[in-house]
Amino acid sequence: MRLLARVPYDTIFSTAYAFLKINLGLVAATLPLILAFAFSGEPLAAWPFFVALSALLGPAVAGAFGSFAAASGGESGASSFWRSYRTRFGRSLAIGAVAALAVIVLASDFRLALGTPFGAVTPMLALLIVLVVVTATALLTLDIRPTLRLIVTAAYLSVRKWYLSLANLAVLGILGGAVVTKPAIGLFLLPGPALYVVWANTRHIVAALRTD
Numbered sequence: 327m328r329l330l331a332r333v334p335y336d337t338i339f340s341t342a343y344a345f346l347k348i349n350l351g352l353v354a355a356t357l358p359l360i361l362a363f364a365f366s367g368e369p370l371a372a373w374p375f376f377v378a379l380s381a382l383l384g385p386a387v388a389g390a391f392g393s394f395a396a397a398s399g400g401e402s403g404a405s406s407f408w409r410s411y412r413t414r415f416g417r418s419l420a421i422g423a424v425a426a427l428a429v430i431v432l433a434s435d436f437r438l439a440l441g442t443p444f445g446a447v448t449p450m451l452a453l454l455i456v457l458v459v460v461t462a463t464a465l466l467t468l469d470i471r472p473t474l475r476l477i478v479t480a481a482y483l484s485v486r487k488w489y490l491s492l493a494n495l496a497v498l499g500i501l502g503g504a505v506v507t508k509p510a511i512g513l514f515l516l517p518g519p520a521l522y523v524v525w526a527n528t529r530h531i532v533a534a535l536r537t538d
Contacts, residue, residue: 343434344397345518348390351407355386357481360487366518374430384422387521388414394525418466425462429455434520460491467528468535483531497523
């Protein structure tokens with residue numbers, strides 16, 4: 327009984343409630359993408375459309391990252407989701423759009439190269455797609471106007487600390503798989519905790535670039 331008395335129930339419930347509110351915010355912010363995927367008969371056949379629409383993930387993820395940053399500073403992370411979403415919308419949407427375009431181009435080249443004499447370049451194209459994803463994640467973590475120098479530096483740091491980047495990709499892969507196979511869990515339970523892990527890892531990756 328003494329052990330149970332020491333359990334910080336208030337902290338546990340407040341954290342779970344904060345994650346739930348962030349999850350709901352993420353669902354609302356990405357609703358067009360979710361609806362398009364839900365009503366698509368063969369999403370794989372229309373993968374360029376869905377990759378392009380995934381640009382909406384930029385502002386949504388930036389809102390969640392802003393919430394985590396606010397919570398680490400003692401503010402209410404859940405209530406700051408929409409504030410971060412609004413203030414970072416234009417910048418994060420641009421990052422998401424550029425990243426989506428780059429993935430479409432690289433993935434198209436990857437498909438064209440398969441089974442041809444140019445098949446030897448497919449590993450490099452796959453690595454470039456991964457680099458685009460981890461660099462975009464790093465830029466969304468930083469509340470800084472992206473410049474060419476910043477993008478190159480973020481990409482370099484993501485490669486240098488590849489083990490954290492790899493961990494982030496694994497977490498995002500699990501989250502994406504859960505959204506597809508178990509939507510209730512993938513949309514309403516996992517996003518907040520999964521993105522928090524990604525945010526925490528990425529803050530270590532870009533520690534040299536942070537201004538906070």
